[in-house]
Amino acid sequence: MIFDNKFIQQRIEKAKLLKEAGFNPYTNESKRNCSIEKYLNVNSDIAESEEKRDENRHYIVSGRIKLLRIMGKASFVKIEDESGMLQIYVARDNLPEGFYNTMFKKNIEVGDIIEVAGFPFVTGQGELSLHADSLTLLTKAISPLPEKFHGITDKEIRYRKRYLDLIMNAEVRKTFQTRSKVISLTRRFFEDKGFLEVETPMMHPIAGGANAKPFVTHHNALGIDRFLRIAPELYLKRLIVGGFEAVFEINRNFRNEGMDTTHNPEFTSIEFYWAYKTYKDLIEITKEYFQYLFEHLNLPTMLPYGDIEVNFANFQEIPLIESLTTVGGVPAESCNDKESIIAYLNSKNITVKPGMNLGQLQGELFDEFVEEKLIDPTFITEYPVEISPLARRSDENPAITERFELFIAGREIANAFSELNDPIDQLERFEGQMAAKDSGDDEAHEMDSDFVEALSYGMAPTAGQGIGIDRLVMLLTNEHSIRDVLLFPAMKPLNGDEAEMQTEEN
RNA sequence: GUCUUGUUAGCUCAGCUGGUAGAGCACGUCACUUUUAAUGAUGUGGCCGAUGGUUCGAAUCCAUCACAGGACACCA
Numbered sequence: 001m002i003f004d005n006k007f008i009q010q011r012i013e014k015a016k017l018l019k020e021a022g023f024n025p026y027t028n029e030s031k032r033n034c035s036i037e038k039y040l041n042v043n044s045d046i047a048e049s050e051e052k053r054d055e056n057r058h059y060i061v062s063g064r065i066k067l068l069r070i071m072g073k074a075s076f077v078k079i080e081d082e083s084g085m086l087q088i089y090v091a092r093d094n095l096p097e098g099f100y101n102t103m104f105k106k107n108i109e110v111g112d113i114i115e116v117a118g119f120p121f122v123t124g125q126g127e128l129s130l131h132a133d134s135l136t137l138l139t140k141a142i143s144p145l146p147e148k149f150h151g152i153t154d155k156e157i158r159y160r161k162r163y164l165d166l167i168m169n170a171e172v173r174k175t176f177q178t179r180s181k182v183i184s185l186t187r188r189f190f191e192d193k194g195f196l197e198v199e200t201p202m203m204h205p206i207a208g209g210a211n212a213k214p215f216v217t218h219h220n221a222l223g224i225d226r227f228l229r230i231a232p233e234l235y236l237k238r239l240i241v242g243g244f245e246a247v248f249e250i251n252r253n254f255r256n257e258g259m260d261t262t263h264n265p266e267f268t269s270i271e272f273y274w275a276y277k278t279y280k281d282l283i284e285i286t287k288e289y290f291q292y293l294f295e296h297l298n299l300p301t302m303l304p305y306g307d308i309e310v311n312f313a314n315f316q317e318i319p320l321i322e323s324l325t326t327v328g329g330v331p332a333e334s335c336n337d338k339e340s341i342i343a344y345l346n347s348k349n350i351t352v353k354p355g356m357n358l359g360q361l362q363g364e365l366f367d368e369f370v371e372e373k374l375i376d377p378t379f380i381t382e383y384p385v386e387i388s389p390l391a392r393r394s395d396e397n398p399a400i401t402e403r404f405e406l407f408i409a410g411r412e413i414a415n416a417f418s419e420l421n422d423p424i425d426q427l428e429r430f431e432g433q434m435a436a437k438d439s440g441d442d443e444a445h446e447m448d449s450d451f452v453e454a455l456s457y458g459m460a461p462t463a464g465q466g467i468g469i470d471r472l473v474m475l476l477t478n479e480h481s482i483r484d485v486l487l488f489p490a491m492k493p494l495n496g497d498e499a500e501m502q503t504e505e506n
Numbered sequence: 507g508u509c510u511u512g513u514u515a516g517c518u519c520a521g522c523u524g525g526u527a528g529a530g531c532a533c534g535u536c537a538c539u540u541u542u543a544a545u546g547a548u549g550u551g552g553c554c555g556a557u558g559g560u561u562c563g564a565a566u567c568c569a570u571c572a573c574a575g576g577a578c579a580c581c582a
Contacts, residue, residue, distance in 0.1 A: 006551065007516055007533060067543080074539035091539055110532080124540045147517035147531050149543045154517085156574045168517095211582070257581055258507085363582065387582055443581080481575095492573065 003142070011142040014107040018137065021103065025140035032062040032115060037083030043120035043128060053121035053131065061086060061130060062115040062138060064167065067148060070105060076129075079114060082173075087129040088116050094133050104135060110148070111141035159489050172484075179473045179485055181297060183250060186270055186469070189292050193285070195246040195272060200235035202228060202252070208451065209233030211443045213256040215265075228254035233390075233464070234451045236273045237419060241459045248272035250469065261481040262411070265490050268469040273419070275460040279402045282416045282463050283379050286406060287315050290377070297476065305409045305478055311376045317404075319382035320366060328369030341365060359384025359399075374407035383417075389429055389445070391417035408475055416465030423455035 003012065015025040034042075039059055046054060063079030063086065074091040092100035108114065118132040146152040151168040158165040158172075165172050187197065205224075207214035209231030219226050232249050239247050250270045259265065274281065294301065294312060301313045324330045334344035341361040345352055345368070352364060362384055374380075383403045385393055391401035403417035420426055430447045437444035473485040483489035 005516065010533070069541055069544050070538090071541065071544075072538035074541085076541050076544080078542085087542085089540070093539085123542090125542065127540095127542075129540090144516050144532065147543095149531065150518040152517070154513095154574085156513090157517090159574090213581090255581080258579095260581095261576085263581075360582070367582095389582085494573065 015140040034059045035083040036086040060117045090132045111145040113139040195248045206446045238454045245275040271466045273464040277463040314376040316378040359386025363387045372410040379404040414467040419462045421459040
């Protein structure tokens, strides 16, 4: 039974006693007229006053009881609402006859949500508090809260029961408030630049726009399978074909792959597409975007992340091949042909899959020796065409693409390029992917002939970029697991959870 | 997927080379009208993640499983 715990039984009993005494333990009659933050601000002058109290002011505040100190005929109660924590002084003789001893002391406890009315005063210890003249129970908590000092630290409970984590850990609430602001600022930034926010399908007939395994669902009315989208890219580009010149979408993508500290099966990204622009314009708007975020989030330019510090005033731009030597320390003569790269990798005890081409091997060098060393924001440009199937070739050098990836604190934060808009080239690349799929690459891109047809009507030269919002929030909040920036991260069902086990079997 | 570390009271954690379970907080009772993790006294609270094995005897040793944390691999 879910409520068979002894402490819960005790609390259910108290709720019953309250009900019998005429107090509804789940009343809907809240009369709050002041948030705790506002109360503390408005009454901050009391500390300077002669009497340290002002009985002419009167407030009604509400919140959950976090601490309770009963000292005979008087008690101190700390209540918390979304805006902050406030100490309440409750004395027997200031409350209705009998209420303190029979109701308050017996039936009100930590975890309950109460409403208190009274006047502001400052205690002997100098804490601005509220002197209660009435106290009402709004909501009875029948499950006890975790321990008051250590709170809740077990990560499994924190993720599975996020509400408890939020009740107990103020800094967790802060992280999610920051996340919300990041999304709202992102939206505002792009709107102010003239971008149009759009919504494209989450259920795709063909899972395109990235190379990843999709989740499959079924549409009964049409009798066909649908794929949860792995990326919105191909739909957003159709909109550019249609004549919108700047669009963005902030939404979820779903990838049926592993989970770890930087991967959740559903994650949030912004993708934006900008006609008549190139990846060089994207570098500029990205710098501006970060500046905008830092300014509106009041973040320091030198941002701590774990053991390191990231200097957001120091944006760098390095071509990939150059970064191999200047950042990665790979000898220049080991960067430009397959044999010497393989020899160099082998000399560092790194084995490579046979059959890799030059671009892939250069990518391998980058992953091994460069990526983790890129602490300050760095745009890596001039990606080899072999590892950039969706990007446009450079007009000057057909071996490289007009692309960059942005790295911060050793992690990829954004991926951007001038878009391929040649329909014949796009068709051939899809056909190449189909061949790869036939020879066993189950993540190769699907053929999307409808998209090719869209391109055939002509897509203006366009630059497009994707930014992983979850990883960005991790960076800005100094969190090192994606689960700490997702309110409800994906978890395996617990053994014995019948509802979820059922789904497992089907 | 591999390696590794966990899982003991509502929460945070002890429990040594096997001898039928302990603390703090919380909760109950009592005292206490300015406390700050309030304090003092006293009491209740456990299928030691699950299943098997070894043993006279298992929270402890072994195996399998479940879930979680971390690392690695995969995710161009």
